[in-house]
Amino acid sequence: MMYSDIPAAQTLVLYFESRGVKNIVISPGSRNAPLTISFTKNPFFNCFSVVDERCAAFFAMGMAQHLQEPVAVLCSSGSAMLNFYPAVAEAYYSDIPLIVVSADRPSYRIDIGDGQTIRQENVLEKHIGYSANLKQDVSHATQTISKYGKSLLEDGQEEIQEHNEREITKALAVAFDEKYPVHINIPFEEPLYGRVEEPSVQIQNLEAQAAPDSPMEENWDELSEVWRHSSRKMVLVGVNQPNAIETEVLEILANDPNTVLFTETTSNLHHPDFFESIDSIIAPIEKSEDREELFQKLQPELLVTFGGLIVSKKIKAFLREYKSKQHWHIDTKKANDTFYCLTKHIKTNPNQFFKRMGTNGSGESDFKAFWEHKKDGYEKKRKDYLEEIPFSDFIAFDRIIKNIPKGYQVHLANSSTVRYAQLFAMDRSLQVFCNRGTSGIDGTTSTAVGSSIYSEQPTLLLTGDLSFFYDSNALWNKYIRQDFRIVLINNSGGGIFRILPGKEDTEEFETFFETSHGLSAKHLAEMYGFEHICAKNEAELEDALEGFYSESDKPKILEVATPRVLNNKILLGYFDFIS
Template sequence: MKYSSIPSAQTVIRHCKANGIDNIVISPGSRNSPLTIGFSEDPSFKCFSIVDERCAAFFALGIAQQLQKPVALLCSSGSALLNYYPAIAEAYYSDIPLVVITADRPPQKIDIGDGQTIRQENVFDNHIGYSANLKLDIKNTNPLELSDTDRVKQASIQKHNDDQLVKSLEAAFNNKTPVHINIPFEEPLYGVVDMPIISSTTATRNEKELQVVEDLDSYIKLWNASKRKMILVGVHYPDEKVQQLLDSIANDPSVIVFTETTSNIHHPNFFGSIDSIIAPIEKSKDKEGLFQKLRPEILLTFGGLIVSKKIKAFLRKFSPINHWHIDQKKANNTFYCLSHHFKVEPNHFFEAFNKGIVAQASDYFSYWDHIKRGYQIKRQAYMDQIAFSDMLAFHHIFKNIPQRYQLQLANSSTIRYAQLFDLDPSLRVFCNRGTSGIDGSTSTAIGASIVKKEPTLFITGDLSFFYDSNALWNNYMRSDFRIIVLNNEGGGIFRILPGQEDTENFETYFETVHHLEASHLCHMYQMEYQKVENEKELDLALHTFFEKSHNPKLLEIKTPRVLNNKILLSYFDFIS
């Protein structure tokens, strides 16, 4: 096995190894070669080579999303690391741990006109859990070969670097956050030795302390005295224990549970299509009275960011008396009425909370459950009569996804359509909702797909797909990886939002009308490709789309650009 001859490179690698960071996503470069050599030569690490740094960062994010543990990123100096920023921001707001390692030029080379050199220290400060700026070694050599004076200086540098690495990795593990490690290297960069020159490093991260739930008596008393309680679940990693604990609340007539598609929480008594409840109220003559009837006395939330704009608008205007949020790390005041933050994981909270709560007589659940059953019947009737469109395509897609698939969803229209349908409870659903951007959805899905046994389906719109088309440029796509692209030749989300959708400026600068197809990309990246343009073709394609194949598959569904928004908006009129 070969080791880089540079002490600081060996130090970084040893800290990663000691702390169990074993997935390393590397983008090619020269300045990062000491680390590339060290990681790729050590069989303890699983290394991935992704050329495009933006794709590489989202690819790593997908792996970390699924493993729920830090994944390391490695790139060269200069603008390379700036391409990491979108994924770092997503990881920051989604509480996904990434260890971002960037090679830098020596300090004396900064701002003198040297090539591939920018100010890298603390460059991600607004969206990072910790920034570690390592110091340049005295020389690229064994410390034992230095003079006595230089050896003392190198020992001080080594201590600084060790301390910074300890702090950064502790933050990544304990706070579930991205961290940045910036490390300067001086040439020569490619020197190797047969034996390590840095002594072994032990694990530095602290084990999580046993979580203690605060005294809940006063909150349980309030809960039991209330006739209208609402539980709202945002982005949440699949968790059988939390599911079981919520199931025990499902039959309380004073509780309604709103679940988003990304919550991975299911029960026949829960409300999965939030907008299908709220949109008809918005159109009602008795809007004020119905919203007051829906208004909870207590709102209990957990999970990540909420997709539904309608539930946010409702709860901001018709505020609950109490809003409690459960999360070990943070509590966003999304509805401007946060009254308490339970700093504990949901399973620990509900284990303690459920012991004291008592079901209360109320018509809160029964009234809104009747509304829910009504719109479910009307939704099916609507699907039976509408023309081929995005909405009808999603209806057929969700009916045909095999059980136990990992389902990755792109942002904008895709995640919003998914919110309107009932998905099979065996599906594990994910979407980059931290910043809600379209920029790395495909890369995230591919990264997420390679670390789980179950096959993955990624559903995306055309703009998201073409925007991140470099995601396909890798050697890691599994043969059972599937992509469905809804191609309506533009940004369909902008036709749903208020705007002047019939003007030339709208089509050019908002909708960005195009006539691109995915067939040539599939040919270049050796993916099986199929295109459908009507309901019959879609049904036939879906019957074979998930069958085994030698290569990954992409199904492109062409839908009418100027009809989709009308059919979606008319859905809310129909169920009203």
């Protein structure tokens, strides 16, 4: 075992080991050498080398999301850390405990014209649970400090050590207890590569000063009374971890005739009596002559939400216009007022909440039965529509989703991908993930690769062309498993812009919004050691899917080419058809 000879580096490594932070994703650099040496020379840690910092952060975030525990990402000083920011923002809004560790230059090197120096302290503060700014050790490189940074010598090494330990303890407490990303910034002076076999510091187990808020006591009798006597209840579920909700709870909700439960693909909830395609219910109402009457009929008295962010723009627009009298959000940590009618934040978990609410109320309404009839109608019409349309994104997603083997971990890219996936039922054995915290296209592939590392099941990434090419450096590492699969829907541009307001058939639209292109993943696949298969029509797609998931010596990319100028017409036509 080997350690850096710099006390701050030793301290961080010892605290990580004591708290069980085992996984460290490292982007190469010189200023972070003290930490790289200490982590890689200690067999307790699993270290991963990912060159591109943006990819590294999403890789670590995907791993933390899968393991449900803190994972650290480490970089050198300067602009390197700024590339972590997209993943930090995603982790912040998705409650993922990503630990960002940045090596820094000494304070007297900053803003004097030295290379790779920026103002790193608190640079992530708007999207971080805690920023720990460590102090530079004065027992290391003392001669240099005496020459350039005499003010640092005002604090003795003992005070600096106490400060650093206290800051690290606070940061780790926030990561573990509150599931927020945290930032630890450590300044190092040269020399950076000194090593010792035994650490010169002994850490203390200091308690963090700030503890998470304790859950509020609820008046459960009062809540249960409202729940049981609400004749029109709507339960809406956003992003949810697989297997988080107990079967007993699912049955309670499914058997309540006064409750309509809307799930999203990212909710990982399945039951024949749940409504899995929200937009297929809302879109026909939008186009109906009886729009007002039907929306009022769907309007809930009580709206109960849990899970993360909602994908469907249609349900958000509906609930903002036709507000529920009461909106309860169930979460131990936070409640977003997504629909501008939040009345109660119930700080418990959904399993406990619904068990306490019970089932039927004093009377039954036709609320659920009416909308189940509508659901049966659109499901039949969707089958009819698929038989009428030419090859397109719509058909491709239907075939791809139907053919995913049971038990797979599925990562969805944002934009068009996750929205198409909302229209088709996923098998209940699949575990579905998507970066819905900020809903960006950056980092989708990196997140899937990181998540796959410790997955007991194979991983499938279902992605669009812009998301894939934007994050192509995600394939630039040696950790991609042979059973990793990517299905790439290549419609030669940002297809989602063709279904949004403002779409025009002009050169400017194609260049600056849709960003049309003629790229293929073939050469990227060859460079990174993937097997590449291409499908350009329905027959080729079905043929390719037959052997796509079979065992192989290489990971695979199935690239599905679809018609750029036709996809939007077919998607919008679907909503017309089921109406």
